[in-house]
Amino acid sequence: MAQTTAAQPALVLASASPRRLDLLAQVGVTPDRVDPADIDETPLRDETPRRHALRLAQEKARAVAARAPGDFVLAADTVVAVGRRILPKAETQADVLYCLKLLSGRNHKVFTGVTLIAPDGREGSRLVETKVGFKRLSDAERDAYVASGQWRGKAGGYGVQGLAGGFITDLQGSYPSVVGLPLYETLNLLHGLGYRG
Numbered sequence: 346m347a348q349t350t351a352a353q354p355a356l357v358l359a360s361a362s363p364r365r366l367d368l369l370a371q372v373g374v375t376p377d378r379v380d381p382a383d384i385d386e387t388p389l390r391d392e393t394p395r396r397h398a399l400r401l402a403q404e405k406a407r408a409v410a411a412r413a414p415g416d417f418v419l420a421a422d423t424v425v426a427v428g429r430r431i432l433p434k435a436e437t438q439a440d441v442l443y444c445l446k447l448l449s450g451r452n453h454k455v456f457t458g459v460t461l462i463a464p465d466g467r468e469g470s471r472l473v474e475t476k477v478g479f480k481r482l483s484d485a486e487r488d489a490y491v492a493s494g495q496w497r498g499k500a501g502g503y504g505v506q507g508l509a510g511g512f513i514t515d516l517q518g519s520y521p522s523v524v525g526l527p528l529y530e531t532l533n534l535l536h537g538l539g540y541r542g
């Protein structure tokens with residue numbers, strides 16, 4: 346006799362980032378829907394980069410869970426910081442020039458917060474910190490990178506998965522977390538809260 350199995354709750358990725366979808370695909374996770382959250386991403390006064398990344402991941406997940414009852418909702422936020430200073434998500438040439446000036450010849454940190462909300466409302470979060478060394482850029486390297494446009498929409502004005510990978514002298518932590526989603530921690534959250542995919 347044929348067995349009927351209860352339908353699995355859907356997985357909603359609350360992110361507009363194509364990188365996050367690609368990273369999930371890399372480990373065999375396919376969201377049923379993509380529904381980006383539209384929240385205010387302005388840092389609070391005196392908010393540390395770590396707290397900022399975690400708060401935004403939680404707020405993105407909660408905003409989307411409110412319109413996806415009974416589903417798993419996954420969200421993340423990636424923040425690049427030099428000391429306590431949170432770098433912008435680069436949208437203009439002025440943004441990327443500001444970022445590259447701060448990053449050139451220095452170490453910085455990348456924080457990614459990830460939050461999963463289960464169909465029963467249980468919530469789990471992780472915060473992953475990665476230390477990244479960046480070479481000192483010549484004017485020619487800086488100008489070529491700005492001309493590439495690869496910085497657009499990226500936290501800190503660079504994408505380690507593209508040309509800027511050639512600027513990285515050292516990376517301690519999680520590479521996928523820098524690209525936008527810490528895979529080991531995300532899989533732990535999914536399995537821990539009962540997602541069976």
Ligand SMILES: Cc1cn([C@H]2C[C@H](O)[C@@H](COP(=O)(O)OP(=O)(O)OP(=O)(O)O)O2)c(=O)[nH]c1=O
Binds near residue numbers: 359361425525
């Ligand atoms: C540092 C770094 C960031 N990024 C990207 C990842 C994120 O897409 C982006 C950081 O901005 P986020 O606000 O984390 O994400 P997003 O605006 O792209 O999407 P959403 O808020 O809907 O989830 O920067 C890279 O792709 N490579 C890198 O090396």
